[in-house]
Amino acid sequence: xxxxxxxxxxxxxxxxxxxxxxxxxxxxxxxxxxxxxxxxxxxxxxxxxxxxxxxxxxxxxxxxxxxxxxxxxxxxxxxxxxxxxxxxxxxxxxxxxxxxxxxxxxxxxxxxxxxxxxxxxxxxxxxxxxxxxxxxxxxxxxxxxxxxxxxxxxxxxxxxxxxxxxxxxxxxxxxxxxx
Numbered sequence: 001x002x003x004x005x006x007x008x009x010x011x012x013x014x015x016x017x018x019x020x021x022x023x024x025x026x027x028x029x030x031x032x033x034x035x036x037x038x039x040x041x042x043x044x045x046x047x048x049x050x051x052x053x054x055x056x057x058x059x060x061x062x063x064x065x066x067x068x069x070x071x072x073x074x075x076x077x078x079x080x081x082x083x084x085x086x087x088x089x090x091x092x093x094x095x096x097x098x099x100x101x102x103x104x105x106x107x108x109x110x111x112x113x114x115x116x117x118x119x120x121x122x123x124x125x126x127x128x129x130x131x132x133x134x135x136x137x138x139x140x141x142x143x144x145x146x147x148x149x150x151x152x153x154x155x156x157x158x159x160x161x162x163x164x165x166x167x168x169x170x171x172x173x174x175x176x177x178x179x
Contacts, residue, residue, distance in 0.1 A: 006100035008153050016054050017146045018110050019095035023050045024142065025113040026088035029120050033085035036078055043089035046070035050092040059096035067093035081123045084164060088113035100153070107157040107172055110150065114139035115168035122163065132163070136171045140178070148175050 026047055033043050049066035053059050070090030077083035091113040098109045118135035125131035143151075157172035159165065 007102040008100050010098065010100040014146060014150050015096055015098055017144060018098055018150055019050050019092065020054050021147050022095045022113040023047060023054060023092040025117045025139065026092040029085040029088055029117045032120055033082045036082035040073055042069040042073040043086040046089040046093035050095065053096040063093045063096040081120045084116035084120050088116040102154060104155040104158040107154050111157065111168050111171050115164050115171055118167045119164040132167050136167055139171055140174050143175055148178055151175055
């Protein structure tokens with residue numbers, strides 16, 4: 001498959017693995033958004049666009065537009081959990097366009113959907129951090145060797161003040177330690 005070059009190479013097969021990982025996380029939390037905003041199909045459309053790419057379609061404008069629309073839905077969301085769920089869907093669609101640039105913020109395109117799902121687990125458990133830690137552990141277990149290899153090409157996830165950013169950094173560190 002054709003590679004994408006920048007600071008290093010990324011193959012389309014690797015991009016599909018990243019998109020699959022982000023999409024699985026986003027699909028699990030999509031009902032959180034849809035329950036809060038039943039008339040807004042933008043996050044679901046982003047997941048459908050991601051699935052098309054994962055299933056072998058070329059990356060196209062569809063993934064870019066669907067991602068931007070889902071991120072706009074996140075800005076319009078009424079609750080933190082709904083915002084995080086829509087953002088995860090947007091990240092799933094945008095994973096097709098992960099840039100092969102050795103920049104820490106690129107790690108968000110790989111892991112933010114899973115971190116958002118972990119934060120949503122905490123919110124749904126009454127802000128119990130153990131629920132987020134369990135979700136991070138499940139996300140770690142879902143990571144394939146290919147995903148971990150791609151992740152290691154990037155600098156560690158940037159720190160942040162939000163709980164979701166902290167969960168992403170925790171997931172990033174645990175995956176980097178994986179054998």
